[in-house]
Amino acid sequence: xxxxxxxxxxxxxxxxxxxxxxxxxxxxxxxxxxxxxxxxxxxxxxxxxxxxxxxxxxxxxxxxxxxxxxxxxxxxxxxxxxxxxxxxxxxxxxxxxxxxxxxxxxxxxxxxxxxxxxxxxxxxxxxxxxxxxxxxxxxxxxxxxxxxxxxxxxxxxxxxx
Amino acid sequence: xxxxxxxxxxxxxxxxxxxxxxxxxxxxxxxxxxxxxxxxxxxxxxxxxxxxxxxxxxxxxxxxxxxxxxxxxxxxxxxxxxxxxxxxxxxxxxxxxxxxxxxxxxxxxxxxxxxxxxxxxxxxxxxxxxxxxxxxxxxxxxxxxxxxxxxxxxxxxxxxxxxxxxxxxxxxxxxxxxxxxxxxxxxxxxxxxxxxxxxxxxxxxxxxxxxxxxxxxxxxxxxxxxxxxxxxxxxxxxxxxxxxxxxxxxxxxxxxxx
Numbered sequence: 001x002x003x004x005x006x007x008x009x010x011x012x013x014x015x016x017x018x019x020x021x022x023x024x025x026x027x028x029x030x031x032x033x034x035x036x037x038x039x040x041x042x043x044x045x046x047x048x049x050x051x052x053x054x055x056x057x058x059x060x061x062x063x064x065x066x067x068x069x070x071x072x073x074x075x076x077x078x079x080x081x082x083x084x085x086x087x088x089x090x091x092x093x094x095x096x097x098x099x100x101x102x103x104x105x106x107x108x109x110x111x112x113x114x115x116x117x118x119x120x121x122x123x124x125x126x127x128x129x130x131x132x133x134x135x136x137x138x139x140x141x142x143x144x145x146x147x148x149x150x151x152x153x154x155x156x157x158x159x160x161x
Numbered sequence: 162x163x164x165x166x167x168x169x170x171x172x173x174x175x176x177x178x179x180x181x182x183x184x185x186x187x188x189x190x191x192x193x194x195x196x197x198x199x200x201x202x203x204x205x206x207x208x209x210x211x212x213x214x215x216x217x218x219x220x221x222x223x224x225x226x227x228x229x230x231x232x233x234x235x236x237x238x239x240x241x242x243x244x245x246x247x248x249x250x251x252x253x254x255x256x257x258x259x260x261x262x263x264x265x266x267x268x269x270x271x272x273x274x275x276x277x278x279x280x281x282x283x284x285x286x287x288x289x290x291x292x293x294x295x296x297x298x299x300x301x302x303x304x305x306x307x308x309x310x311x312x313x314x315x316x317x318x319x320x321x322x323x324x325x326x327x328x329x330x331x332x333x334x335x336x337x338x339x340x341x342x343x344x345x346x347x348x349x350x351x352x353x354x355x356x357x358x359x360x361x362x363x364x365x366x367x368x369x370x371x372x373x374x375x376x377x378x379x380x381x382x383x384x385x386x387x388x389x390x391x392x393x394x395x396x397x398x399x400x401x402x403x404x405x406x407x408x409x410x411x412x413x414x415x416x417x418x419x
Contacts, residue, residue: 011202
């Protein structure tokens with residue numbers, strides 16, 4: 001078995017030592033820090049990106065919340081404005097209406113007064129006309145002249161019945 | 162190896178002139194001697210150097226143009242990095258990450274050696290017990306040193322299982338000591354034996370293909386194809402097992418459970 005040839009042990013051990021130590025030094029000092037650095041860098045980058053994404057998401061959430069708050073605020077404000085406008089308008093309408101109503105009632109009263117006056121005048125005229133008519137009728141019927149005064153008295157008394 | 166298989170191997174070897182153990186022979190390429198020690202550059206040394214160049218080359222190529230979204234080669238290096246880093250973290254905790262470069266070197270060196278050995282005309286560095294034992298000894302001595310440095314003399318408490326009647330300790334403590342001391346042996350033999358057995362088996366079947374010829378050689382050839390797939394898996398698995406056991410031993414030294 002060549003493995004048990006002791007004369008080959010020394011050169012194998014010496015070269016194993018040389019190559020193994022050489023490989024160890026190269027890997028430990030040069031290659032592994034470099035590879036580890038790249039992996040570390042990537043891990044950091046991914047963590048950074050995730051943080052950034054989380055930050056942006058929080059920002060988005062904030063913006064949405066702010067938007068919703070302002071929307072609710074605007075809605076409430078709009079309601080208030082609408083109510084106020086409605087109140088103002090109805091108050092104005094009420095004022096206008098009462099003014100118009102007052103004017104109308106004033107006019108109505110005036111008209112009533114005028115109607116009463118006219119009626120009075122008309123009634124007075126009726127008496128005159130009646131007296132005249134009675135005077136004329138009496139003259140025609142019995143051919144007797146009646147004074148205007150007595151005719152009007154008779155008319156008044158007849159109308160009084 | 163039983164006498165039966167021995168004869169079969171010999172027959173196969175005789176029939177085709179193939180010696181299944183020949184692939185493990187150390188051949189000196191450049192004879193060197195330093196301070197009376199034989200430091201010849203052998204085929205084993207050559208494939209160790211090739212493994213180192215391969216791993217280093219992969220690591221350089223995979224991290225040279227490092228981008229945020231990794232390319233193919235970068236994915237391979239990062240995958241191996243994360244694989245070993247997770248292995249260390251899961252088995253030895255975050256404290257164990259201090260020794261991550263060592264575990265990574267161990268894993269990649271063994272993996273590269275095993276995988277290179279899967280190519281024809283190559284030499285499998287890890288098929289020699291002295292190499293795997295040296296690696297296991299580094300792990301064993303390192304872990305023991307870390308254990309004593311971290312826990313002081315209290316590290317010996319590792320040999321005293323908790324919640325056991327005092328009388329039982331007379332039996333259990335020697336068992337624990339022996340199991341601790343055999344760690345480097347089991348660690349090294351597992352890797353070496355797997356590599357040697359796999360490669361020997363492939364060679365034996367290859368011998369059958371040649372000796373049985375065009376008519377009967379298809380069956381062992383089919384076996385060889387299947388075995389090659391199995392061996393590739395074992396090449397990875399043994400590197401993984403070696404590294405993960407090192408992590409578990411390291412965990413014992415870092416966090417004493419007993």
